[in-house]
Amino acid sequence: xxxxxxxxxxxxxxxxxxxxxxxxxxxxxxxxxxxxxxxxxxxxxxxxxxxxxxxxxxxxxxxxxxxxxxxxxxxxxxxxxxxxxxxxxxxxxxxxxxxxxxxxxxxxxxxxxxxxxxxxxxxxxxxxxxxxxxxxxxxxxxxxxxxxxxxxxxxxxxx
Numbered sequence: 332x333x334x335x336x337x338x339x340x341x342x343x344x345x346x347x348x349x350x351x352x353x354x355x356x357x358x359x360x361x362x363x364x365x366x367x368x369x370x371x372x373x374x375x376x377x378x379x380x381x382x383x384x385x386x387x388x389x390x391x392x393x394x395x396x397x398x399x400x401x402x403x404x405x406x407x408x409x410x411x412x413x414x415x416x417x418x419x420x421x422x423x424x425x426x427x428x429x430x431x432x433x434x435x436x437x438x439x440x441x442x443x444x445x446x447x448x449x450x451x452x453x454x455x456x457x458x459x460x461x462x463x464x465x466x467x468x469x470x471x472x473x474x475x476x477x478x479x480x481x482x483x484x485x486x487x488x489x490x
Contacts, residue, residue, distance in 0.1 A: 407468055421479055
């Protein structure tokens with residue numbers, strides 16, 4: 332009997348605040364009326380229209396050094412960023428955690444600092460993305476994949 336009384340008391344405690352809140356429920360018609368009364372923000376509409384008409388290829392041309400006929404797709408650019416991020420991460424890991432490992436990049440030298448590895452990619456990758464043809468970037472993605480695979484092999488080899 333006490334268990335049932337406890338459940339009933341718990342139900343009353345829970346339901347009482349809910350019934351008080353029921354009076355403040357907003358009706359669908361009230362929401363619709365509120366939205367219809369809102370003034371138009373013509374400045375925001377203009378900004379939205381500019382974003383809709385935004386052409387990434389045109390923006391890219393402002394920073395080009397070389398004329399590009401076939402731009403890489405968004406997917407290929409995303410893959411490039413992922414592969415080169417993995418390359419940086421595995422390079423840094425190998426250099427910091429393996430004594431016998433040297434960097435193979437002639438620009439960086441055999442024992443670069445972490446910030447040098449990151450800065451090189453940070454400067455070179457945007458240039459590549461803006462000035463390489465689609466086929467060239469696909470080749471660079473494959474080469475980057477080979478570099479990541481090689482880094483993982485070296486990390487595992489010197490484990």
